Amino acid sequence: MKPINVGLLGIGTVGGGTFTVLKRNAEEISRRAGRPICITTVADKNLELARKVTGGEAKLTDDAFAVVADPDIDIVVELIGGYGVARDLVLQAIENGKHVVTANKALLAVHGNEIFAAAQKKGVMVAFEAAVAGGIPIIKALREGLTANRIEWLAGIINGTTNFILSEMRDKGLPFAEVLKEAQALGYAEADPTFDIEGVDAAHKATIMSAIAFGIPMQFDKAYVEGISKLDAVDIAYAEQLGYRIKLLGIARRREQGVELRVHPTLIPAKRLIANVEGAMNAVLVQGDAVGATLYYGKGAGAEPTASAVIADLVDVTRLHTSDPEHRVPHLAFQPDQVRDVPVLPIEDVVTSYYLRMRVDDKPGVLADITRILADSGISIEALLQREAAEGESQTDIIMLTHRTVERNANSAIGRIEALPVVRGQVTRLRMEALQ
Numbered sequence: 436m437k438p439i440n441v442g443l444l445g446i447g448t449v450g451g452g453t454f455t456v457l458k459r460n461a462e463e464i465s466r467r468a469g470r471p472i473c474i475t476t477v478a479d480k481n482l483e484l485a486r487k488v489t490g491g492e493a494k495l496t497d498d499a500f501a502v503v504a505d506p507d508i509d510i511v512v513e514l515i516g517g518y519g520v521a522r523d524l525v526l527q528a529i530e531n532g533k534h535v536v537t538a539n540k541a542l543l544a545v546h547g548n549e550i551f552a553a554a555q556k557k558g559v560m561v562a563f564e565a566a567v568a569g570g571i572p573i574i575k576a577l578r579e580g581l582t583a584n585r586i587e588w589l590a591g592i593i594n595g596t597t598n599f600i601l602s603e604m605r606d607k608g609l610p611f612a613e614v615l616k617e618a619q620a621l622g623y624a625e626a627d628p629t630f631d632i633e634g635v636d637a638a639h640k641a642t643i644m645s646a647i648a649f650g651i652p653m654q655f656d657k658a659y660v661e662g663i664s665k666l667d668a669v670d671i672a673y674a675e676q677l678g679y680r681i682k683l684l685g686i687a688r689r690r691e692q693g694v695e696l697r698v699h700p701t702l703i704p705a706k707r708l709i710a711n712v713e714g715a716m717n718a719v720l721v722q723g724d725a726v727g728a729t730l731y732y733g734k735g736a737g738a739e740p741t742a743s744a745v746i747a748d749l750v751d752v753t754r755l756h757t758s759d760p761e762h763r764v765p766h767l768a769f770q771p772d773q774v775r776d777v778p779v780l781p782i783e784d785v786v787t788s789y790y791l792r793m794r795v796d797d798k799p800g801v802l803a804d805i806t807r808i809l810a811d812s813g814i815s816i817e818a819l820l821q822r823e824a825a826e827g828e829s830q831t832d833i834i835m836l837t838h839r840t841v842e843r844n845a846n847s848a849i850g851r852i853e854a855l856p857v858v859r860g861q862v863t864r865l866r867m868e869a870l871q
Contacts, residue, residue, distance in 0.1 A: 438471035439753045442502035442533075443493075444524060445514035446479045449538055449565070451488045452738030453512065453745045458492070464746060468753040472746075474512075478502045503528040510752055512745060513537040522546050529553045529561070534756055536748040538565035538741060544639035547646070547653040551766040558760040562748035567640040568593055568717045570740030571733040572747065577647040577721065578768040584723030586648040588688040590701075590870055593640040595715035595735045596631040597663050597683040599623045601700075602713045605671050605680070611664060623715055633662035634683060634698040641685030644719070645696050649689055649777065650769035654696065657779035661699035670792060670863060673834050674702050677818060679790075680710040684868065693778035695785050702790050702836075702867040709870065720870060728870075783843040788817065788867040791835045791849070796857040797824040802833065805852055812848040814840045830859060836867065 443450055454474055457464065465471045478499040479485040485495045496502065503511050503524055511528040513535060515521045521542050528535050530553070537543070543550065543566055554561045564574045568591065577586070592598050596618060603614040615632065618624035630636045642655040663683050674681050679702040688695040703710040708730055712718040717735025722728050734740035755763050767774055795801050802821065809816065820834040837845070849862045 436470040438473045439468070439509050439749075439756070440473060440475045440507055441510045441512055441749065442476045442478070442505060442508040443474050443512045443514065444478045444499045444502060445516070446477050446481075446485045446488050447514065448738045449741045449745065450477075450479070450512075450514040452742035453514070454488055454493075456739055456742045457746055457749075460746075464750060468750045470753060472749050472753055476502050476505060476508060499524055500527065503531055503533065508533060509756065510534045510536060510749060512749070513539060513542075514745075515539070516541070518542060518545055522550075525550055525561070526553055529557050529559055532557055532559060534560045534562070534752045536562045536565075536745055536752065538563070538745060540566040540636070540639040540643060544642040544653055544655040547643070551771075554766065555760075555771050560752050560755065560763060561766060562752055563643070564748050565741050565744035567643055568719060568731070569733070569735040569737060570743040571717060571719065571731045571735065572744065573644065573719045573731050574647065575747075576729070576731060577644060578764055581721065581723050581726065581729070582768070584725045586689070587722045587724060588686070589644055589648055589719060589721045590709070590868060591637075591641065591644065591685045591719035592682050592709065592712050592717055593685050593719065593735060594631055594634075594637040594683060595717060596624045596628060597634075597637070598712065598717070599715045600632070601663065601666075601671070601681060601683065604666075604668050605675065608668055608672065610668050611666055632664050634660045635662075637683060637685045638698045641687055641696060641698055644685070645687035645694060647768045648687060648721070649694055650767065650774050651694060651777045652774060654779050657696060659697040659699070659782040659785075661697075663700050666700050667863065670790070670865060673792065673820065673832075674790065674865075675705070677820060677834070677836060678705050679703060679867070680705050681865065682710065682712070686868065690780065690786075692784065693780045696779045697782060697785060700865055702865055703870060707870050783841075783846065785842045785866075786839055787842070788839050788869070789835075789837045789845050790863075790865040790867055791837065792863040793833050793852060794830055794859040795833055796859070797829055797831045798857060801857045804855055804857070805833065805835075808851045808855075809835075809837070809848050811851075812840070812844045814838070814844060814848055
């Protein structure tokens with residue numbers, strides 16, 4: 436049977452992994468797909484690198500637009516990344532009637548609505564398993580495996596760099612800046628780690644998962660995003676004493692008024708499986724009304740784990756590329772005319788529990804003043820930890836865990852607490868999730 440011809444755009448880490456795995460497992464992949472899948476053309480600005488990786492087994496070019504225009508190419512794999520030229524290439528490939536496989540979460544989170552509409556119009560597929568959580572098949576689980584469920588919420592450790600940093604901070608008690616340098620030295624963090632440590636990468640992925648889980652458009656611009664760069668090691672230690680771990684979570688939750696879509700450091704009970712995901716690993720917890728909680732765990736990045744997802748998409752597209760477009764799995768799981776523009780709630784409307792740490796004067800009545808303010812805002816306390824002031828010191832820490840409340844109530848209470856003359860500096864506030 437005639438092979439499927441693939442044009443590969445970008446042969447960096449993931450592109451090289453894709454070429455290597457596809458070549459190594461060619462027979463197995465062909466048996467599954469029903470025909471051979473061959474990368475016939477590779478586009479990359481670094482032709483020397485492309486030549487080294489391919490060993491002369493593919494046509495090389497530094498013109499990616501020539502690949503998307505090539506009539507002999509059936510599927511375009513976009514692994515360039517970013518919002519700019521990648522968008523133009525993907526839209527041009529679709530316009531030329533080619534299927535697209537991409538690992539570009541930023542592109543889909545920001546321009547996915549436009550890209551899927553174009554693909555629907557042309558009757559081609561855009562597959563993106565590798566865009567979220569590397570080798571973990573979370574997109575297929577959400578789009579297909581959990582189809583019977585009304586998905587209630589999902590929460591994911593979906594950025595390996597930040598999870599490595601948080602694991603090291605907890606294990607070694609080191610400050611953020613020191614662990615970040617270690618992560619960069621080990622290759623877990625980029626020279627410019629902003630997208631990772633400020634939560635943007637995780638927000639891209641959470642946006643994609645929320646769209647599939649709830650049948651809503653991509654709404655990255657509505658997501659609340661908070662990273663870990665301001666996280667203090669002392670809060671990780673206090674959380675541990677109280678039976679919690681701090682993880683950077685991407686959270687999407689269905690509510691009557693709309694959808695919560697947020698990324699931030701989160702306290703999770705240490706007894707939860709997801710709280711024990713360490714190092715650069717990823718995990719996504721999904722709650723469906725029929726199946727209950729399901730957990731997906733594995734490597735969220737790297738050459739071959741991500742290549743695994745890219746090639747799975749290639750096999751899917753190969754199996755279905757001649758089928759009636761109306762009978763394929765929809766891009767966002769729901770039929771295109773059934774995707775609903777449900778509002779993403781502002782962070783002030785989020786309902787969650789809180790960890791509060793405040794530095795206070797060690798005087799009688801301080802705790803009573805603070806608890807009175809919380810009570811006035813309708814916030815009840817679940818747990819309390821008050822550190823005894825060290826000898827010769829006049830200040831101490833009070834740590835509180837609250838029950839669930841609306842964020843605007845927490846904001847109001849925190850503002851009043853910070854205004855107390857016995858409270859020094861700002862209150863440290865972290866959100867908590869039981870994930871039951």
